[in-house]
Amino acid sequence: MLKITDVTFITSAASAKQFIRTEKPIIAVCGKSNVGKSSFINMLANRKKLARVSKDPGRTRLVNYFDFGSFILADLPGYGFAKVSREEKARWAHLMEDFFADRSNCAHAFALCDVRHKPTADDVNMVNFLYSGLIPFTVIATKADKVSRMAATGGVKNIAATLKCGTADIILTSSETRQGLEQVYSRIEHIVALSAQSDEEGEEESNMKISDGGED
Numbered sequence: 001m002l003k004i005t006d007v008t009f010i011t012s013a014a015s016a017k018q019f020i021r022t023e024k025p026i027i028a029v030c031g032k033s034n035v036g037k038s039s040f041i042n043m044l045a046n047r048k049k050l051a052r053v054s055k056d057p058g059r060t061r062l063v064n065y066f067d068f069g070s071f072i073l074a075d076l077p078g079y080g081f082a083k084v085s086r087e088e089k090a091r092w093a094h095l096m097e098d099f100f101a102d103r104s105n106c107a108h109a110f111a112l113c114d115v116r117h118k119p120t121a122d123d124v125n126m127v128n129f130l131y132s133g134l135i136p137f138t139v140i141a142t143k144a145d146k147v148s149r150m151a152a153t154g155g156v157k158n159i160a161a162t163l164k165c166g167t168a169d170i171i172l173t174s175s176e177t178r179q180g181l182e183q184v185y186s187r188i189e190h191i192v193a194l195s196a197q198s199d200e201e202g203e204e205e206s207n208m209k210i211s212d213g214g215e216d
Contacts, residue, residue, distance in 0.1 A: 002185040004068060007045040012062040016098040019105055020065055025195035026072045026105060027188065030096070031112030032122055033078035036142040039175035040112060041066070041075060044184065051075060061092065063099060070192050074099070074106070080122040100133050108191045109137040110184075115155035115172060116147055119162045127163045138187055139165060145174040 013019050031037050038051035045051075050066065064075040076099065077092045099105050109130055113119050119127075130137045141159055144152045152172055160167045171187065173180035 001182060002070075002189045004044065004046055006069065007047060007050055008067045009050070010065040010067050010072070012064050014062050015095070016102075019063065019099065019102070020072070021104070022072055024067075024070065024072050025107035025192055026065075026074050027191060028074045028076055028099070028106045028109040029112065030076045030109055030126060031078060031140075031142075032080035032114075032120060035078065035112045035114050036175060037075060037078060037112055040110075040140065040142060040173065041073065043173070043175040043178060043181060044068070044073070061088075063095065071107075071188065071195075079126065080120055100129065100135060103133075103135070106135060107195050109135055110140050111137050112140045112142050113159050113163075114143055115141040115152055115159065116143060117155075118158055124163065127165075136191075139163060139170045140180075140184070141170050141172045143174065144172050144179050145176045 010020065011018070029037050029041060041051040042048055045066070045068070051064070061077050063077070066073045066075070076096055079089075079092060079096070100109075111123075111127055111130065113123055127137070127139070139159060141152075141156050147155065156167050156170050156172055159170055171180050171183045173184065
């Protein structure tokens, strides 16, 4: 199983010009404000205060990058927070559009939804955006510890129906009990392995082109 031993904060980006470039796969974490993104990231890192957890939604206004060793995690601004200006919402939306426009910015996305509630219109728009951009993603249902097992199962079915995906495509998690952590780690291992395979195939193709050029 994936082992996370040392995680460090890299930088924050306020615009496309500040997005980092790296050979490591970048996994984005996205979701509405107060869905539990910071708690989810802290659970992955086995740290309590790597990502700042706030009771006030809308704190993350930049793309925050963390180095997890075998991959880079990008914490995206939370969407759907009502108590910010229209201009600020537009800026966040533009930042996220720029981020996903370049596929090198994201190998995979974790789309977080609160298992206690039906996905919002913003959640649906986010997932549809990922679908249309052909960006691989996994739906993460958060806060499983806040409801009964039966309610959590119902919540996962509700999320799947609203987002038009299968329940097998959703990982139920709790940052409090660490439920679902092994499943998330397993998904990350798969993402990292696919990225390495893609890099190898790209290198082989490049070498073949060089070889062909030498024969002409």
